């Protein structure tokens with residue numbers, strides 16, 4: 001029940017589905033600074049769109065990026081029957097465009113769909129739609145190292161009625177955005193604080209999928225943390241408030257006495273693709289990895305004993321985000337002198353090296369646009 005992301009073969013098989021294309025009349029690219037694009041604020045000229053009705057997904061279409069007209073009674077606006085994904089494409093030194101682990105993202109996308117009763121979209125439609133979109137907007141993929149094209153596939157219910165029920169119609173869209181660093185800190189360490197008052201997710205709920213409500217629920221605690229001068233909340237488990245789970249948009253890892261420890265996927269944690277990539281690379285390097293429960297007290301005890309070597313978050317947006325300090329109740333620890341740890345740096349270089357085509361894609365993670 002807890003998912004792993006096996007990448008099959010490179011090349012991903014034959015893509016048979018047709019994608020209809022309607023081109024935009026002009027481009028907004030010239031008004032966009034690809035060297036410093038911000039994060040998720042500028043969108044490319046086109047988007048991918050697919051409608052579900054009469055019990056089936058219709059033909060995927062790439063159309064000009066535009067506003068949507070929706071009914072005020074649209075189910076999603078009221079009851080949140082929607083899910084999303086987040087992945088990236090990179091421009092390699094050779095000019096080629098690499099999408100990072102689209103199959104793993106599609107697998108999680110499918111798990112999200114199932115949990116929210118949204119009809120699934122098969123991989124060939126998902127991938128051929130997205131590659132057609134990126135191909136058409138390929139000039140938008142930044143060639144500055146560190147920047148990338150963020151890809152946001154999402155699906156939402158489009159029936160118009162005020163009744164909590166499974167929609168019969170849906171819209172699948174994918175929009176793309178040139179992005180730079182996610183945190184204003186860039187690759188500099190972030191500060192985390194636990195919450196006594198709030199929880200993020202509980203096993204059996206929807207914390208293990210990318211459902212919009214999870215993020216709505218996190219806004220108030222995140223705002224309170226920020227008001228106190230912290231970057232983000234470090235979530236503890238909802239039942240005992242004892243075990244570390246994750247950060248708002250990142251999984252969390254601890255290097256304790258040479259062992260890489262990360263909370264096990266027990267149903268309340270988002271199964272990050274970056275988390276999975278880090279685990280595989282670490283194991284490949286011979287670093288022992290433990291996926292298990294880790295109490296916040298264990299983290300503080302390791303800090304006291306001098307064995308807490310590094311802490312970092314993992315996620316598509318920031319890749320690796322070093323954690324400089326953690327506050328829990330009335331205690332604070334600082335990690336690695338609030339600097340960037342060597343393992344965090346090495347993992348960041350390895351993953352970004354693969355993404356930008358500078359290092360061998362030895363796990364078959366890249367889908368190259370031809």
Ligand SMILES: *Cc1c(COP(=O)(O)O)cnc(C)c1O
Nearest residue numbers: 249250251270272273274315316
């Ligand atoms: C997206 C996300 C992550 C990271 O997942 P990646 O696949 O590595 O991007 C971690 N936690 C939450 C809550 C997320 O939404």
